[in-house]
Amino acid sequence: xxxxxxxxxxxxxxxxxxxxxxxxxxxxxxxxxxxxxxxxxxxxxxxxxxxxxxxxxxxxxxxxxxxxxxxxxxxxxxxxxxxxxxxxxxxxxxxxxxxxxxxxxxxxxxxxxxxxxxxxxxxxxxxxxxxxxxxxxxxxxxxxxxxxxxxxxxxxxxxxxxxxxxxxxxxxxxxxxxxxxxxxxxxxxxxxxxxxxxxxxxxxxxxxxxxxxxxxxxxxxxxxxxxxxxxxxxxxxxxxxxxxxxxxxxxxxxxxxxxxxxxxxxxxxxxxxxxxxxxxxxxxxxxxxxxxxxxxxxxxxxxxxxxxxxxxxxxxxxx
Amino acid sequence: xxxxxxxxxxxxxxxxxxxxxxxxxxxxxxxxxxxxxxxxxxxxxxxxxxxxxxxxxxxxxxxxxxxxxxxxxxxxxxxxxxxxxxxxxxxxxxxxxxxxxxxxxxxxxxxxxxxxxxxxxxxxxxxxxxxxxxxxxxxxxxxxxxxxxxxxxxxxxxxxxxxxxxxxxxxxxxxxxxxxxxxxxxxxxxxxxxxxxxxxxxxxxxxxxxxxxxxxxxxxxxxxxxxxxxxxxxxxxxxxxxxxxxxxxxxxxxxxxxxxxxxxxxxxxxxxxxxxxxxxxxxxxxxxxxxxxxxxxxxxxxxxxxxxxxxxxxxxxxxxxxxxxxxxxxxxxxxxxxxxxxxxxxxxxxxxxxxxxxxxxxxxxxxxxxxxxxxxxxxxxxxxxxxxxxxxxxxxxxxxxxxxxxxxxxxxxxxxxxxxxxxxxxxxxxxxxxxxxxxxxxxxxxxxxxxxxxxxxxx
Numbered sequence: 001x002x003x004x005x006x007x008x009x010x011x012x013x014x015x016x017x018x019x020x021x022x023x024x025x026x027x028x029x030x031x032x033x034x035x036x037x038x039x040x041x042x043x044x045x046x047x048x049x050x051x052x053x054x055x056x057x058x059x060x061x062x063x064x065x066x067x068x069x070x071x072x073x074x075x076x077x078x079x080x081x082x083x084x085x086x087x088x089x090x091x092x093x094x095x096x097x098x099x100x101x102x103x104x105x106x107x108x109x110x111x112x113x114x115x116x117x118x119x120x121x122x123x124x125x126x127x128x129x130x131x132x133x134x135x136x137x138x139x140x141x142x143x144x145x146x147x148x149x150x151x152x153x154x155x156x157x158x159x160x161x162x163x164x165x166x167x168x169x170x171x172x173x174x175x176x177x178x179x180x181x182x183x184x185x186x187x188x189x190x191x192x193x194x195x196x197x198x199x200x201x202x203x204x205x206x207x208x209x210x211x212x213x214x215x216x217x218x219x220x221x222x223x224x225x226x227x228x229x230x231x232x233x234x235x236x237x238x239x240x241x242x243x244x245x246x247x248x249x250x251x252x253x254x255x256x257x258x259x260x261x262x263x264x265x266x267x268x269x270x271x272x273x274x275x276x277x278x279x280x281x282x283x284x285x286x287x288x289x290x291x292x293x294x295x296x297x298x299x300x301x302x303x304x305x306x307x308x309x310x311x312x313x314x315x316x317x318x319x
Numbered sequence: 320x321x322x323x324x325x326x327x328x329x330x331x332x333x334x335x336x337x338x339x340x341x342x343x344x345x346x347x348x349x350x351x352x353x354x355x356x357x358x359x360x361x362x363x364x365x366x367x368x369x370x371x372x373x374x375x376x377x378x379x380x381x382x383x384x385x386x387x388x389x390x391x392x393x394x395x396x397x398x399x400x401x402x403x404x405x406x407x408x409x410x411x412x413x414x415x416x417x418x419x420x421x422x423x424x425x426x427x428x429x430x431x432x433x434x435x436x437x438x439x440x441x442x443x444x445x446x447x448x449x450x451x452x453x454x455x456x457x458x459x460x461x462x463x464x465x466x467x468x469x470x471x472x473x474x475x476x477x478x479x480x481x482x483x484x485x486x487x488x489x490x491x492x493x494x495x496x497x498x499x500x501x502x503x504x505x506x507x508x509x510x511x512x513x514x515x516x517x518x519x520x521x522x523x524x525x526x527x528x529x530x531x532x533x534x535x536x537x538x539x540x541x542x543x544x545x546x547x548x549x550x551x552x553x554x555x556x557x558x559x560x561x562x563x564x565x566x567x568x569x570x571x572x573x574x575x576x577x578x579x580x581x582x583x584x585x586x587x588x589x590x591x592x593x594x595x596x597x598x599x600x601x602x603x604x605x606x607x608x609x610x611x612x613x614x615x616x617x618x619x620x621x622x623x624x625x626x627x628x629x630x631x632x633x634x635x636x637x638x639x640x641x642x643x644x645x646x647x648x649x650x651x652x653x654x655x656x657x658x659x660x661x662x663x664x665x666x667x668x669x670x671x672x673x674x675x676x677x678x679x680x681x682x683x684x685x686x687x688x689x690x691x692x693x694x695x696x697x698x699x700x701x702x703x704x705x706x707x708x709x710x711x712x713x714x715x716x717x718x719x720x721x722x723x724x725x726x727x728x729x730x731x732x733x734x735x736x737x738x739x740x741x742x743x744x745x746x747x748x749x750x751x752x753x754x755x756x757x758x759x760x761x762x763x764x765x766x767x768x769x770x771x772x773x774x775x776x777x778x
Binding site: 004005006007009010012013014016018021072077115116207256259260261262263266309313314315 | 674
């Protein structure tokens with residue numbers, strides 16, 4: 001006689017898992033990592049490895065010794081945070097600073113709120129912004145792609161901020177696509193980031209709503225400014241391909257935990273990120289604004305969730 | 320062109336293991352001497368027994384009469400002697416009132432036409448049809464078991480289209496598929512009868528595209544039935560949901576809390592259409608149905624014609640026997656079916672399938688934190704927020720559950736199916752929904768009582 005299991009329906013599952021989603025994000029970031037290592041060498045790789053190892057280790061230590069709960073480091077979320085944090089750092093950053101960033105990201109950004117799924121802001125961005133305001137000099141020391149040891153340069157957006165549109169004359173679009181530019185180690189190759197984005201869309205890890213609404217907003221904003229005065233403002237394509245715009249739109253703004261739950265909410269959130277980024281880039285003191293924009297919209301997300309509800313079946317439109 | 324419903328939906332693995340297995344008449348083994356017939360085989364009030372212990376009954380004789388407006392007659396599927404009328408363990412493990420019949424021979428009520436020929440001419444009037452369907456105990460045979468005559472009692476001009484559910488979107492199940500292939504003419508005549516009953520000239524048979532043979536065959540045959548159109552549908556669960564099917568077939572959405580008739584639609588299952596054919600043309604009550612016995616561990620997944628009351632155990636035996644590693648048996652499909660607490664129970668009018676699962680399949684994955692991925696929101700066919708409903712239900716915040724439309728949930732399970740964290744979303748929502756609906760009913764009753772009291776005071 002068989003013992004029968006009794007459970008309510010449904011009796012089947014999609015076999016989707018947190019792990020699957022997290023490791024697909026890692027896989028989708030690998031192409032861009034190849035460009036980083038190609039252009040920045042070991043200086044990039046050491047930052048990436050340090051960041052991932054610190055994030056995973058810090059989560060493990062906090063769960064084991066502080067919270068005394070079962071550890072969940074194998075779910076891949078800490079590794080994703082570590083990888084994305086490192087993508088937002090310059091290659092060659094002193095490794096102890098990387099560890100400080102990981103501590104802020106996981107320790108403060110994630111674990112203080114109760115771990116996976118509970119945090120308000122994107123942990124990796126929180127870590128990155130903390131480092132940017134605490135170590136402004138080190139965080140804006142950009143190594144030159146395939147340059148000699150110690151050679152540093154500027155990012156395309158830095159050039160734009162300092163020297164205006166004229167300073168960009170020597171940067172071909174192909175460099176922006178392939179990653180032959182200065183910048184945070186993971187943001188340089190637009191093309192490989194887009195390939196990663198396609199991987200995430202096809203495997204349904206993300207939907208199009210957030211990235212497309214961000215990029216469309218940026219394109220429209222930049223297009224208007226450029227249309228008014230192309231000698232002062234850069235063109236929309238330039239804005240989309242530089243300064244972590246694609247890294248942010250595809251991989252950071254789409255962080256499950258800190259983005260809205262309905263498709264309409266995702267679009268509001270994406271438009272907000274696009275607008276804030278362009279306001280900072282165009283009128284602010286910082287050359288780029290993606291991190292700040294996502295962080296601000298993370299905080300607005302609960303409010304968006306309250307007002308942007310999914311469209312219900314058979315909903316009667318109020319007259 | 321393939322149509323489908325507009326909001327949400329999932330694509331579970333089909334696993335239609337028994338799709339190629341032709342309908343077989345199930346013979347009750349000789350060692351089974353008695354059968355139990357539940358008096359509650361439908362949504363609504365249980366039927367009231369009209370036989371006494373010791374009475375002789377024939378096949379097709381009424382043994383319990385509809386116990387209210389929303390209820391259905393129960394007919395004896397076997398001939399013999401009434402042995403017991405008492406509550407015994409039902410398929411959910413809870414006590415259920417059943418009439419036990421000790422089988423003797425196979426003697427049928429004389430009024431039932433047992434000839435095999437197809438009877439095409441419809442002689443009854445619309446009212447007579449609805450009355451006959453009520454008498455013959457026909458209920459919705461897709462699983463919901465709503466008494467058919469209640470849905471058909473529409474005011475003249477109210478209905479515009481009849482929609483026939485041939486979707487069978489539940490994985491594994493093939494009962495409707497085989498019926499459409501092997502009893503196509505009868506199904507079409509059944510549809511014609513239903514059209515006459517509700518006074519419409521248009522009927523759509525919604526069939527998912529994984530049943531191309533049924534679509535082809537019925538499309539060909541329906542040429543001889545003006546007004547009946549086969550509507551091929553894109554595969555997506557839960558397309559067989561009443562509201563989803565109406566949306567898919569005629570593009571109209573039934574509002575929250577409203578009935579299909581509010582958009583001019585009446586929905587019936589293909590199995591029901593067949594039962595209607597037999598009831599109206601052959602005077603045969605609902606005493607047998609197609610049951611799909613299936614599952615990966617099973618040796619011979621099959622589709623049986625089985626009498627109501629046939630023990631689940633006997634059907635599993637006939638399909639190859641109980642496999643050693645079977646750890647769960649489900650009445651219905653894997654998405655909405657109910658796990659049996661015991662196999663010593665009879666099949667009923669809504670038993671579309673018996674699904675066996677092995678040990679590994681019957682285990683749920685380990686629950687992780689909600690990562691707010693919003694996949695449950697994307698797949699909800701009612702446009703609800705399952706993550707939120709599950710949370711407020713767990714916290715017993717009934718006001719918030721009601722404000723967020725928990726009563727609209729159709730319990731399709733798409734949210735739990737999809738959740739990467741294996742959260743039992745529907746378990747919580749189901750509990751929340753039943754509590755909230757209880758509160759809503761109590762409030763409505765209180766309001767009615769208050770209004771009546773005020774009215775009485777005024778006079």
